[in-house]
Amino acid sequence: MSDLQIRPAVAGDIPAIVALLADDPLGAQRESPDDLVPYLTAFERLAADPHQHPTVAVRDDRVVGTLQLTIVPGLSRRGATRSIIEAVRIHADERGSGLGSRLIEWAVEESRRLGCQLVQLTSDVTRTDAHRFYQRLGFQPSHVGFKLTL
Amino acid sequence: MSDLQIRPAVAGDIPAIVALLADDPLGAQRESPDDLVPYLTAFERLAADPHQHPTVAVRDDRVVGTLQLTIVPGLSRRGATRSIIEAVRIHADERGSGLGSRLIEWAVEESRRLGCQLVQLTSDVTRTDAHRFYQRLGFQPSHVGFKLTL
Numbered sequence: 001m002s003d004l005q006i007r008p009a010v011a012g013d014i015p016a017i018v019a020l021l022a023d024d025p026l027g028a029q030r031e032s033p034d035d036l037v038p039y040l041t042a043f044e045r046l047a048a049d050p051h052q053h054p055t056v057a058v059r060d061d062r063v064v065g066t067l068q069l070t071i072v073p074g075l076s077r078r079g080a081t082r083s084i085i086e087a088v089r090i091h092a093d094e095r096g097s098g099l100g101s102r103l104i105e106w107a108v109e110e111s112r113r114l115g116c117q118l119v120q121l122t123s124d125v126t127r128t129d130a131h132r133f134y135q136r137l138g139f140q141p142s143h144v145g146f147k148l149t150l
Numbered sequence: 151m152s153d154l155q156i157r158p159a160v161a162g163d164i165p166a167i168v169a170l171l172a173d174d175p176l177g178a179q180r181e182s183p184d185d186l187v188p189y190l191t192a193f194e195r196l197a198a199d200p201h202q203h204p205t206v207a208v209r210d211d212r213v214v215g216t217l218q219l220t221i222v223p224g225l226s227r228r229g230a231t232r233s234i235i236e237a238v239r240i241h242a243d244e245r246g247s248g249l250g251s252r253l254i255e256w257a258v259e260e261s262r263r264l265g266c267q268l269v270q271l272t273s274d275v276t277r278t279d280a281h282r283f284y285q286r287l288g289f290q291p292s293h294v295g296f297k298l299t300l
Contacts (some may be wrong), residue, residue, distance in 0.1 A: 045223035122294065
């Protein structure tokens with residue numbers, strides 16, 4: 001396989017990112033790849049916030065993975081800054097290729113570079129394969145993740 | 151009891167916030183209330199980021215509760231913006247008084263006002279009382295929360 005590039009997402013990546021978000025058992029129910037307007041609007045919010053790092057993995061000019069890294073300063077843990085990883089998706093063609101590990105390892109290194117002392121993420125309780133994957137990468141399942149839809 | 155005020159934290163609140171963070175079975179091991187310098191530095195980072203809302207609950211000029219609300223734009227869920235609640239602490243004198251519910255309900259309302267479609271938080275697996283508390287407030291324990299310390 002040819003070289004992989006991991007870089008900041010740009011507006012032109014939105015169709016490919018949304019296709020990845022939707023190609024997923026949970027995402028299929030909550031994304032609308034036929035209507036990109038809300039995603040383009042949201043991308044403007046992301047682009048305006050220097051603590052948001054929407055990211056793509058690209059191979060042969062094709063977006064094959066994505067995640068969003070967010071930097072969150074805080075007071076707890078002696079004023080620790082943490083990063084949060086959200087919306088991790090790997091193209092079906094690339095699953096099992098090690099791309100997921102490379103993307104998460106990139107996010108961990110980027111978090112370190114940006115001064116974070118902690119990286120955190122949540123994963124739906126039904127994604128048991130993902131849970132094993134994160135534990136292999138050194139993440140501890142130390143918390144329960146709660147959500148409230150407004 | 152006299153009226154409660156919920157307001158943005160200011161630098162002068164840091165000693166009281168750190169005392170709350172440390173007065174906790176987990177916080178006792180990871181906070182340093184005798185050295186406020188890292189907290190004051192961290193507060194400057196929070197104050198410089200318009201998406202961070204460090205918050206205190208005050209009664210009779212005394213900080214009796216705190217939380218941090220963070221607004222995170224995103225692409226997933228049709229470009230949903232979510233909020234994240236971190237570092238929730240209630241003074242020992244006020245536990246069981248309903249202050250925790252008032253503070254979380256405030257954070258939910260503030261999230262709605264700021265355009266969020268989702269509120270999320272994680273809670274250490276050992277905090278089983280907190281888990282029941284969040285479920286009573288409508289939060290679903292739908293996720294596993296992973297952390298990696300750098």
